[in-house]
Amino acid sequence: xxxxxxxxxxxxxxxxxxxxxxxxxxAAWLGRELAALGVDLRGVRQIPDDRGVIAGAFAxxxxxxxxxxxxxxxxxxxxxxxxxxxxxxxxxxxxxxEGLAGALRDRFGGDxxxxxxxxxxxQLIASAKPLDNPIGSAPGWWVxxxxxxxxxxxxxxxxxxxxxxxxxxxxxxGKLGLRPLAMRTVKTFGLGESAVAERLGDxxxxxxxxxxxxxxxxxxxxxxxxSTRLDASxxxxxxRRAISALGxxxxxxxxxxxxxxxxxxLQRGGASTLASLESGxxxxxxxxxxxxxxxxxxxxxxxxxLLVDGERPQAPAAADAVLTVRLAAQxxxxxxxxxxxxxxxxxxxxxxxARIHGSGQQxxxxxAFAALDLVRRxxxxxxxxx
Amino acid sequence: xxxxxxxxxxxxxxxxxxxxxxxxxxAAWLGRELAALGVDLRGVRQIPDDRGVIAGAFAxxxxxxxxxxxxxxxxxxxxxxxxxxxxxxxxxxxxxxEGLAGALRDRFGGDxxxxxxxxxxxQLIASAKPLDNPIGSAPGWWVxxxxxxxxxxxxxxxxxxxxxxxxxxxxxxGKLGLRPLAMRTVKTFGLGESAVAERLGDxxxxxxxxxxxxxxxxxxxxxxxxSTRLDASxxxxxxRRAISALGxxxxxxxxxxxxxxxxxxLQRGGASTLASLESGxxxxxxxxxxxxxxxxxxxxxxxxxLLVDGERPQAPAAADAVLTVRLAAQxxxxxxxxxxxxxxxxxxxxxxxARIHGSGQQxxxxxAFAALDLVRRxxxxxxxxx
Numbered sequence: 161x162x163x164x165x166x167x168x169x170x171x172x173x174x175x176x177x178x179x180x181x182x183x184x185x186x187a188a189w190l191g192r193e194l195a196a197l198g199v200d201l202r203g204v205r206q207i208p209d210d211r212g213v214i215a216g217a218f219a220x221x222x223x224x225x226x227x228x229x230x231x232x233x234x235x236x237x238x239x240x241x242x243x244x245x246x247x248x249x250x251x252x253x254x255x256x257x258e259g260l261a262g263a264l265r266d267r268f269g270g271d272x273x274x275x276x277x278x279x280x281x282x283q284l285i286a287s288a289k290p291l292d293n294p295i296g297s298a299p300g301w302w303v304x305x306x307x308x309x310x311x312x313x314x315x316x317x318x319x320x321x322x323x324x325x326x327x328x329x330x331x332x333x334g335k336l337g338l339r340p341l342a343m344r345t346v347k348t349f350g351l352g353e354s355a356v357a358e359r360l361g362d363x364x365x366x367x368x369x370x371x372x373x374x375x376x377x378x379x380x381x382x383x384x385x386x387s388t389r390l391d392a393s394x395x396x397x398x399x400r401r402a403i404s405a406l407g408x409x410x411x412x413x414x415x416x417x418x419x420x421x422x423x424x425x426l427q428r429g430g431a432s433t434l435a436s437l438e439s440g441x442x443x444x445x446x447x448x449x450x451x452x453x454x455x456x457x458x459x460x461x462x463x464x465x466l467l468v469d470g471e472r473p474q475a476p477a478a479a480d481a482v483l484t485v486r487l488a489a490q491x492x493x494x495x496x497x498x499x500x501x502x503x504x505x506x507x508x509x510x511x512x513x514a515r516i517h518g519s520g521q522q523x524x525x526x527x528a529f530a531a532l533d534l535v536r537r538x539x540x541x542x543x544x545x546x
Numbered sequence: 547x548x549x550x551x552x553x554x555x556x557x558x559x560x561x562x563x564x565x566x567x568x569x570x571x572x573a574a575w576l577g578r579e580l581a582a583l584g585v586d587l588r589g590v591r592q593i594p595d596d597r598g599v600i601a602g603a604f605a606x607x608x609x610x611x612x613x614x615x616x617x618x619x620x621x622x623x624x625x626x627x628x629x630x631x632x633x634x635x636x637x638x639x640x641x642x643x644e645g646l647a648g649a650l651r652d653r654f655g656g657d658x659x660x661x662x663x664x665x666x667x668x669q670l671i672a673s674a675k676p677l678d679n680p681i682g683s684a685p686g687w688w689v690x691x692x693x694x695x696x697x698x699x700x701x702x703x704x705x706x707x708x709x710x711x712x713x714x715x716x717x718x719x720g721k722l723g724l725r726p727l728a729m730r731t732v733k734t735f736g737l738g739e740s741a742v743a744e745r746l747g748d749x750x751x752x753x754x755x756x757x758x759x760x761x762x763x764x765x766x767x768x769x770x771x772x773s774t775r776l777d778a779s780x781x782x783x784x785x786r787r788a789i790s791a792l793g794x795x796x797x798x799x800x801x802x803x804x805x806x807x808x809x810x811x812l813q814r815g816g817a818s819t820l821a822s823l824e825s826g827x828x829x830x831x832x833x834x835x836x837x838x839x840x841x842x843x844x845x846x847x848x849x850x851x852l853l854v855d856g857e858r859p860q861a862p863a864a865a866d867a868v869l870t871v872r873l874a875a876q877x878x879x880x881x882x883x884x885x886x887x888x889x890x891x892x893x894x895x896x897x898x899x900a901r902i903h904g905s906g907q908q909x910x911x912x913x914a915f916a917a918l919d920l921v922r923r924x925x926x927x928x929x930x931x932x
Contacts, residue, residue, distance in 0.1 A: 172590075176760075176762070177573075177574070177577070177590070178577050178587045178588070178589070178590065179577050179578065179581045179587075180573075180574040180575060180576070180577030180578030180579075180580075180581065181574075181577075181578075181762065181771075182574065183569065183571055183573075183574040184570065184573065184574070185569055187563075187566075187569075187570065187592065188563070188566040188567075188568065188569040188570070189566060190566070191563070191564050191565050191566030191567075192565065192566030192567075193566070194566075195565045195566065201564045201565075202564070202593075202594065202599075203564070203591060203592060203593050203594075203599075204558075204563070204564065204590075204591070204592035205589060205590070205591050205592075206573065206589060206590035206591075207588075207589050208588065208589075213588075213589075295905065316905075317907070318905045318906075318907055354661060374562075376562065376567065385567075435851075442836065442839065442840030443835075443836025443837070443839060443840060443847075443849075444836075444840075446832060446833075446836050446849065446850070447832075447833050447836050447837065449829075450828065450829025450830075450832050450833050450852070451829070451833065453828065453829060453852070454828030454829060454830075454910070459852070459854050461829075461852060462851055462852055462854070463829075463832065463849065463850050463851030463852050464832070464849050464850070465821075465848055465849030466836070466839065466845070466847060466848055466849050468845050468848070519681045519682075519702070519704040519705070520704070521703070521704045522704065524840070
């Protein structure tokens with residue numbers, strides 16, 4: 161099997177993107193999906209609701225790539241021009257598909273209820289097959305022409321994701337004979353990017369044959385990423401070497417997160433629930449734990465209070481453990497000092513200090529992650545001593 | 547003065563964008579800035595760390611547009627290729643600038659402390675002037691060639707934003723003779739998009755000469771936007787007509803937000819501080835209020851607790867007022883019921899119910915905004931009755 165992956169271009173269509181009214185979260189989501197599937201996404205283009213520009217972008221994409229994906233511009237109004245743009249690029253005519261028109265009428269409960277403009281969403285071209293949209297009125301399109309593929313999907317993230325997962329991704333796997341990109345991430349906290357690189361020696365430059373390596377500074381620490389289009393087992397060696405070089409500064413791999421590990425350490429210590437107190441962090445700890453909870457569908461974080469200078473701290477909610485973080489105010493640059501206290505059965509501690517790097521905007525989240533990392537480390541120490 | 551705005555292309559450079567490791571929030575931020583400044587952003591391209599691709603994108607952008615902006619790829623490592631790509635596109639040679647090299651050495655506290663690779667960040671071409679980066683090591687570039695302009699900025703949002711505000715935007719205003727786009731937003735809560743459109747009659751279709759109108763459904767309500775490149779005072783008439791047609795369902799204009807209005811209503815009623823309780827909302831109310839507080843630099847929100855079924859609610863923090871929101875679990879689609887209670891001096895209420903629309907992902911935030919809107923409305927009623 162060839163090691164070269166099929167290539168793709170993504171068109172994110174809509175003037176609201178270029179005006180900054182909407183952040184294009186679809187691009188990153190599809191980027192991750194395409195990488196995992198083994199398609200090499202070579203570019204993303206945000207373009208306006210302009211039929212000529214859209215047609216030109218489809219034509220240019222199809223001249224260079226195996227696959228062109230598009231999101232947005234499938235609505236019922238006059239500035240939804242994705243269908244027309246693709247028709248122009250392919251030299252085909254739009255026509256109203258009777259099946260789609262009937263389905264739309266049914267969706268609206270009959271002719272009388274459907275705005276006439278919605279019939280735009282029943283348009284097709286000869287080489288397109290409709291893609292079902294179970295949670296919205298805009299059907300997608302799947303087009304095959306001369307060994308190349310186009311998928312049009314709605315811009316609403318939930319609709320796009322459902323259509324991708326159920327209909328587009330399976331078709332691509334079937335048609336393109338894909339080699340998935342295997343990827344492993346090693347996550348560290350407490351070291352700077354250059355210190356991590358130094359401890360790794362030549363691992364980043366020479367991670368192994370047909371393996372790519374990258375290093376990324378994030379609010380939740382410095383991450384290493386190893387990837388290959390060959391067998392995933394090749395990645396075990398560089399991951400093992402990285403963990404061995406970095407020791408306890410590695411907190412996990414892949415989908416592991418500091419909130420999850422901190423809550424797991426507390427659980428092992430006997431604390432099922434957590435509340436938080438913070439100052440100087442703009443509620444970052446509370447926001448991170450609430451987002452973690454929402455993502456995991458848990459009910460172990462019970463809430464947090466924001467401490468105000470000169471007032472007596474008060475436990476914010478009934479919980480087994482209370483984590484307190486105070487970020488000292490400082491100038492716009494350089495290192496900051498974070499003081500962390502943990503009241504928890506068996507593993508609590510008073511005022512440990514962490515130092516974090518980063519600009520003013522990054523510091524609150526980095527301070528919160530530093531606190532969660534100290535909880536994780538306290539869990540290791542406790543177990544080591546037991 | 548011509549009404550046609552100068553056009554621009556934005557290149558977002560970095561393979562991590564195409565792999566979905568990073569969401570390109572810079573594009574939307576710059577999109578808003580460019581629109582306000584009077585530059586017509588015609589496209590955004592996310593491209594990989596590939597010098598040939600980068601050079602091709604700069605060349606294509608400069609052939610078509612007055613301005614090409616780029617973010618990312620200015621770091622010190624071998625895959626930071628934006629400088630080289632632009633040099634290739636312009637047919638110029640990279641050289642090491644002594645002034646930049648000296649400034650970098652100073653930043654690192656002397657030669658011995660600076661990794662040699664950082665000298666890449668001291669590279670320039672003859673037609674580029676460096677742009678200072680007070681909070682990071684990567685200087686930007688400002689390039690003028692044959693009446694066209696290029697600005698290279700770092701990918702780290704805080705560094706990019708500071709460089710844009712202090713150095714790039716002022717240069718553009720000076721060089722391009724810009725006509726700013728005047729924009730007004732009218733924000734409503736409690737009505738669906740089609741109900742808002744119906745109450746407005748023909749205002750969206752005919753907002754006035756040289757005025758554009760748009761309608762957008764957001765988690766914090768349906769927003770109307772009016773814009774013009776002529777005098778800003780032209781927008782007063784459509785804004786006044788919208789407010790008059792929509793009455794109390796309008797909560798504000800432009801930068802007004804529901805958290806700010808709810809806190810202001812409480813303040814007028816005598817409650818300086820607020821705490822929250824919520825269930826079924828994944829901490830959305832807490833997250834919105836913490837983010838508001840961080841953005842405004844306030845200390846009036848004191849924290850929130852997440853209610854767990856079967857446990858007794860407990861005030862999460864010492865505060866004058868407590869807002870409670872409960873979102874009933876429901877299927878993936880359709881309307882949901884939100885129950886809201888407010889304990890507050892003079893304006894508290896028991897269990898008011900709001901109904902919200904939206905998919906599963908949207909509901910928690912919409913429920914939180916519905917609660918804040920009920921607080922805002924309670925403030926109006928109280929004052930009306932006083």
